[in-house]
Amino acid sequence: MANWLSRISRLIGKAEGEYRPGPWYLPITGGWLPADVGKFTNWWQLGYDPIGLSSQSAMVEACVSAYSQTVAMCPGDHWRLNSKGGRDRVKNSALARLLRYPNDYQTISDFLLNAVRSLYLTGNCYALALRNDRYEIDELHLMKSELSRPLLASTGEIFYQLYGNDIIAKRMNEETLLVPQRDVLHIKLHTRRERYPVPLIGESPILAAYGDIGVGNAIARQQQAFYMNEARPSAVLSTDLVLDKDQVQALRDRWNDQAKGLYQGGTPILTAGLKVQPWAVGGKDAATAEMLKLSNEHIALAFRIPLQILGLGGAAYNSTELLMQSWIASGLGFCLNHVEEAIGVLFLLKGQPDEYVEFDTAALLRSAMKDRIEALARGVQGGIFAPNEARNSEGLPDAKFGDEPRVQQQVVPLSAAGAIPAAPPAPSAAPQPAPHAAPLPPKKGNRDDLAREVRNLFELTERIGRRRLTP
Structure with a gap:
């Protein structure tokens, strides 16, 4: 360990004691200092307070909880491309086991909930990977992102200084761990090059919305003092x-x-x-409420969350599926893909489409039964799903002869339509007799032929009847 420590020459970012451009994050107070405030070394003596995070902003808490709780609802699977062009779910790999049980004290829902929450609050998520005797990753343990950090050695190798998990500290008898990059799950958001020399430290969307957070907190404090002190x-x-x-x-x-x-x-x-x-509400109160609403909308915009998800109005959607698809196509889809790719890099997967991790967003429509059934019905009628595949997705058993996709009979390729022979020409109409012409006399012997045919028919019927009555 000492040899590796001697090779680590500098941290990501500025050296200790050098000036860093704001805003600044304060782990002790759990808030941010804007650039125009943090430039004063005695900012607390000047009456400034750090801008709080989710504990002091209901809007930030709603945005962060929307991401973390939604991702925790989606089950993940390990997929691999097969020789037929489809894909198979891998059930016996180390990754498949970790996607069910990441460690012995957390469920996968707990793990993803806290991982995504840390990602959007601080811009980074760190998890320590422990391996078994077969050198497979057997456990993942979340670390405190505010106190952990990446380190860059003089040789260009990347290490991580991890801190903040009491269970790991007790089991390993070390408060701070120095771990190589291959044993760390690091999920990070975008990095500002003017703040960090190398792209290894992410930044939270809160930095883009800290002004609106400050406005909202100031309005809330002012209104609280106003309504508590006035007697209107x-x-x-x-x-x-x-x-x-x-x-x-x-x-x-x-x-x-x-x-x-x-x-x-x-x-x-x-x-x-x-x-x-x-006593009507004054114009000043209405303007304050409008300003607070506008600041909340700016925070939601920074987190890329539709206002309908947060219950703040906006254009209505015709169904729950359309609302979720709109969010999946923007912020939620990026979050899921970002977590999937980070896990795939840790487990050395080949990536799409050969081998990858995927979280199933169908669980988000668990309560929208009508939309879910209509989508499955159209998939079966269009030949995309076999009937049994649609039934299995709803937890129903297989039906007989339901393993093969089927389509309607009128759905044929253009080549088959071109091979259909042309219709024969219509027969010419029989010539019409001339008007006022005398009818032709019946041919001789026509009555005798008709009588003979009738007798033959009766004789045939009698023979068939006698044959049925014979034992």
């Missing part, structure tokens, strides 16, 4: 009469007797020209 009623009683102090108090007491406590919701009777005037 919901309505006032007005009259043109001049009332003294005792009269005003008497009217207030009578109103409270009919509208407060046990009599809440009663019907007060007003006299002497008294009128109830509701």
Whole structure:
């Protein structure tokens, strides 16, 4: 270990003590300092506070939870290309086992939930890979991304300084681990070249939205103090009469007797020209609410999440499938593919289409039964799925003669349509007799032939009947 430590010459980014351009992340406080605030070394003495993350921003928490919880719902599988051009699910590989049980204290849902959450909060996700006696990766353990970091040796080799998993620290008797790149699952978002010399440290979308987060937090604090300190009623009683102090108090007491406590919701009777005037929301309050809504939309835009996913309105979709497909085609699809590719690199897979990891997004339509059944029905009718494949996807047993895809009879290739012979020409019409012509006399012997045919038919029927009655 000491030899490897001696080869590590510098960290990713600036050397310790050198200036770094803002914004800055503070692991101790769990927030960000904007560039115009962090330039002061005594920023806390000047009255500035770090901008909080999900714990202080409901919108950021909603965006991060939307990604992490959705990815945790999708089961993953190890796929391999077969000789027929299709693909086979690999069930006996180390990767297939880890996609079910990553370690002995977490389910795959727990693992993906915390991994994706760390990815979008800090821009990085680190997991330590432990191998068995066959040198196969047997366990994956998440580490604290705020305290872990990549290291670059003078030879160009990459190592990781991992920290923050109490279970691993107890089992290995080490708080901080120095691990080579081959034994670390590192999922990272985009890297800004002006901040880091090499692309090994990702950045969270929060950096692009920290201004809107600050606006939202400031509005929330201001409104909280405003509503807690002010004494603004919901309505006032007005009259043109001049009332003294005792009269005003008497009217207030009578109103409270009919509208407060046990009599809440009663019907007060007003006299002497008294009128109830509701206290309307001022223009300043409406503008504040609009500003807060706009800042929330900017945060959702930075995370690439449709507003409908977060319940904030927007254009309505005709079905749940269309809504999910819209998100899969943008932010969620990237997140799933990013996690899949990082896992594939750790397990040395060949990549698409030969060998790869894939998370099944069909689980997202588990509650949309109508959309799911309609899609399976069209797939079977179009010959894409065999009936048994569609039945198995719904947990139903195989049906007899249902292993082969089938199509409707009228669906034929153009070559078959071209081989159909042309229709024969229509027969010419019989000549019509001339008008007012005398009918032709019947040919002689026609009645005798008809009688002979009738007798032959009766004789044949009698023979068939006798033959059936013979034992």
